Amino acid sequence: MTDQQRRRERRGAKHRAAPSRAVVRLLAAVGAVLVLGLVLVLSWRATGGRWLSVDSPSMGQAAPVGTLVLTRPTTLDEVRVGDIISFDPVEGGVTHTHRVSRITDGVVFTKGDINGAEDPRPVAADHLVGKVVARLWGVAYLVKSLPVLLPGAGLVWLLTRWSTPRWRMSTRLVGYSVVVCAAILVLRPLVNAAVLTTIGEAGLTTATVVATGLLPIRVQDPDGVFADLHAGQVGELVSAAANADGQVPFTVDAHMSVLWWTVCLALCCVPLAVSVVLGRRTER
Incomplete structure (x- = not known):
C-alpha cells in the first residue's frame, strides 16, 4: 500500500468519525435538557404546583389556546379580584382557568375574559386548584x-x-x-380560529370569531369581509354570505408582519444550517 493510499484512508476514517462525534454531542445536549426539564417538573409538582393546558379560548389574549399555565396552591382568603385561578367545576369535568370577577361575602365568582357572563356557580374552597403564577404562551x-x-x-x-x-x-x-x-x-397549532357566536339580522350575519393558533391570521368570508387577529384576539365579521343554516363560511390564513415571516423563515432554515455546520466539520 502506497503512502498516498494510506493518507486517503486516514482522511476517510476522519470523515466518518466526525459525524458520529457531532451526533454524540447533540444527543448529550438533548439528554441534558430533558433531564433538567424533568427535574424542574418533578420539583414543581413535589411542592404542590400544577401545570394545566388552556384548550378553550375563554381567556382571550390573557391565556390563548395552547398556553401552559402554572398554578400554586392557595386559599379563597388569599384570592383577589383580577387574579386568574384554576378550579374544578361543581358539576365535574375538566379544570377551568378563569379570572376572579368579584368577591361577595367571601364567595368568589369567576368569568372568562371574553365570556359574556360569569360562570354559573361560585368557586368553593374544596374546588379551588390554585392561583395562576405563570402563563407560558404556546x-x-x-x-x-x-x-x-x-x-x-x-x-x-x-x-x-x-x-x-x-x-x-x-x-x-x-x-x-x-x-x-x-x-x-x-x-x-399555527393557524386556526373558532366561531363563538353567530347572530342574523336584516339579511346580515354577525359572526364573532377568535384566533386559536399561534400565528397572526386573517379570517375572511367569500365576499372579502375580513378580520385580522392575533392569538386569543376576538373579532367580528358582518357578512351577507351566510348559508341556509345561518353559518358564515370563512377561510383562515396566516397574515403576518415582516418580522413574523422572518422568524418563520429562520426556523425553516434550521435543518439547512445544521447540515452546513456538520458538513464543514466533516471536511476538517
Missing part, C-alpha cells in the same frame, strides 16, 4: 406534541442507523423535519 402545544415528536424522532434514528455515513445525517434531518410537520398537522 408551550402546551409543545407538550402535547411530545407523543408524536419523541417516538417519531426515535424511529427516524433507528431507521437511519444502517444508512451509509455519507447520507445518514442528511437523511435524519429530513426525517426529523417530517416528524415536526406531522405534529403540526395533528395539532394545528
